[in-house]
C-alpha cells in the first residue's frame with residue numbers, strides 16, 4: 001500500500017543496471033512517485049496503478065478524489081482511457097456517486113466524485129481501456 | 145490507506161489499559177477498535193463553517209431577518225401557518241406528529257432542524273442539495289404553506305419592517321422580480337437555521353473523558369448507557385450507517401420501514417429524490433448558487449440514480465433523538481423502544497431481496513433493549529443548552 005516500499009525494491013535494480021541506460025533507469029522508477037501522502041496500489045502482470053486520496057485520510061461518508069498514476073509493465077501499451085468505480089462486495093452494493101476521470105498527461109489521472117458511504121471493505125475497480133481490450137485491476141481498501 | 149489509524153491505534157490501546165486499570169469502571173470496557181469507533185462520534189460541537197452557496201450565511205442581520213420570517217405565518221397563502229408551526233423549538237424543531245399537517249396532510253414526519261447546516265442532502269429523500277432550496281420548498285408546497293414565488297415576494301415588499309430587513313441583508317430593497325426575492329427570503333431563512341445546534345450531551349462528556357484517558361470522568365456515564373453504547377458500536381453495528389459526530393453518513397438506506405403512503409400511493413424515497421434534485425432549478429448547479437466556483441456542487445454533479453434507491457430514506461442524525469418522536473420517515477414508530485425493537489425483530493423478507501446485505505435481526509433481550517434506549521437518550525443535550533443555542 002505504500003509507494004516507498006516499492007521504491008526500496010526498485011532502487012537496487014536501478015543501481016545494478018547502472019547509468020548505462022538512462023531510459024531503463026527512468027522506467028524502473030517507482031510508479032506514482034510524484035503522488036503525495038499514503039498511496040494504494042493495484043497491479044497485474046501488465047499494469048501497475050498507484051493512487052492517493054484527496055483529501056487524505058479517507059473518511060466514511062465524505063466525498064473524495066483520487067490522484068492516479070498508471071504504469072504499463074513489460075512493454076504493455078499505454079491505456080487509452082481509465083474508468084474508476086468501487087463496490088462493497090460483502091454488502092453487495094456500489095457507491096451512490098458516479099466518478100469522472102480526467103487524464104492529466106504522462107500516465108497520470110484525476111478521478112472526482114467518489115464516496116465510501118460506510119466503513120468496511122471496499123474494492124476500488126480500475127478499468128483500463130487498452131489497444132488489446134479492457135482490463136480490470138482491483139485494490140481493496142479497509143475503511144474503519 | 146488502511147494503515148491510517150496505526151498511530152491512533154497505539155494511542156487508544158493505551159487508553160483501554162487505562163480504562164481497565166486500577167479504578168473499577170461501571171459497565172463494559174471497550175476494545176481498541178471499539179474505542180476508535182466511539183471517538184469517531186466526536187468531537188462536539190463541530191467548528192462553524194459558513195455556506196459558500198449562500199452569500200448571507202453567517203451574517204447577523206440576515207440571521208435576525210430569517211428568524212423573523214421563520215415565525216411569520218403571513219408567508220403561507222391563508223396567513224395561518226409559519227415554519228415554526230411544524231418546527232417547534234422545544235421538540236428540537238419537530239411537531240410530535242407522525243406525519244406533518246399544514247394546509248393538508250403530508251406523507252412525511254417533520255425533520256428536526258438542529259444541526260441542519262451539516263447535511264449534504266435535505267429532506268428524507270434528499271430532494272434538495274442545499275438549505276435555502278429546502279427552505280423554499282414548504283413555502284410553495286400546497287400541503288404545507290401553499291404559496292408561490294409571487295406571494296412570498298409580495299409579503300416582504302408589503303411590510304415596512306420586512307422590507308427594511310431585506311434591504312439590510314441584501315444591500316437593496318426587494319426588486320419587482322418575484323423569483324430572486326423569494327430565493328433571497330429562503331437564503332435568510334437558511335442563515336437563521338444554520339444557527340440551530342444541539343449542545344453537549346452526556347455521551348460527549350464520556351467520549352472526551354475516554355479520549356483524555358480520564359477514568360473518573362468516564363465513570364460518570366451511567367452503566368446502562370455505556371452498555372447500550374457497546375451494543376451500538378458492537379453487535380448492533382448501528383455505526384455502519386449512524387456514523388461520525390452527527391451519527392449519520394448523510395446517505396440513504398432501506399431498513400424495512402414500509403413505503404406505502406396510503407391507498408394506492410407509495411413513497412419512492414431516494415429514487416424520486418435523486419430525480420428531483422437533478423431537475424431542480426434551485427440546486428447547486430443552477431443559477432442561484434452564490435458559489436461561482438461550483439465546488440459546493442460536487443455531490444450533485446456526481447450523484448447516481450440506482451434501482452435500489454426505491455424505498456431508501458436518509459439516515460437520520462441521532463443527536464437530540466429523544467426529543468423528536470415519533471420516528472422514521474412516516475412517523476410509524478412512536479418511541480425509541482419501538483425503534484430498537486424494530487432492529488431487534490427486523491423482517492428480512494421485507495428488506496428488498498436484491499438489496500444491501502447489512503441488516504439482520506439482532507434478537508436483543510429486554511435488558512439489551514433497555515440499554516440501547518438508555519444510550520440513545522444520552523445523545524440529547526440537557527434542556528438548558530439545547531437546540532436553540534447558537535453555533536456562533
Ligand SMILES: [Cu+2]
Pocket residue numbers: 088091093118120502
Ligand atoms: Cu456497505
